[in-house]
Amino acid sequence: MKKIIIALAMGIAALCATAATSTKFTVNGMVCSFCAQGIEKRLSKMGATKDVFVDLKKKTVAVEAKDGQVLDAKAISAEIVDAGYDVVKIETVLQSVAEIKAELKSRK
Numbered sequence: 065m066k067k068i069i070i071a072l073a074m075g076i077a078a079l080c081a082t083a084a085t086s087t088k089f090t091v092n093g094m095v096c097s098f099c100a101q102g103i104e105k106r107l108s109k110m111g112a113t114k115d116v117f118v119d120l121k122k123k124t125v126a127v128e129a130k131d132g133q134v135l136d137a138k139a140i141s142a143e144i145v146d147a148g149y150d151v152v153k154i155e156t157v158l159q160s161v162a163e164i165k166a167e168l169k170s171r172k
């Protein structure tokens with residue numbers, strides 16, 4: 065019985081360790097690929113950023129943190145606002161940026 069519980073606990077811990085999270089920003093004002101590139105460039109320069117993805121159609125900017133680092137959502141949205149866009153929503157999703165990209169491709 066004890067063994068089963070330990071195995072279960074380890075399974076849960078492994079799940080938590082592998083579940084990547086990203087922070088998604090809903091941004092108004094991005095209209096072309098230059099907007100997207102500009103935002104990607106700015107956010108990529110931030111220390112904790114591992115990956116950035118801009119989806120113009122959905123008006124979202126997704127940012128993933130480097131392993132063991134935490135994203136500063138306030139600093140990121142300040143950076144987006146500073147670039148001339150409006151941040152209307154911030155949410156955390158249980159997906160890596162690579163997964164968000166893959167999901168978008170599979171829908172096309």
Ligand SMILES: [Cu+2]
Pocket residue numbers: 094095096097098099100
């Ligand atoms: Cu543009």
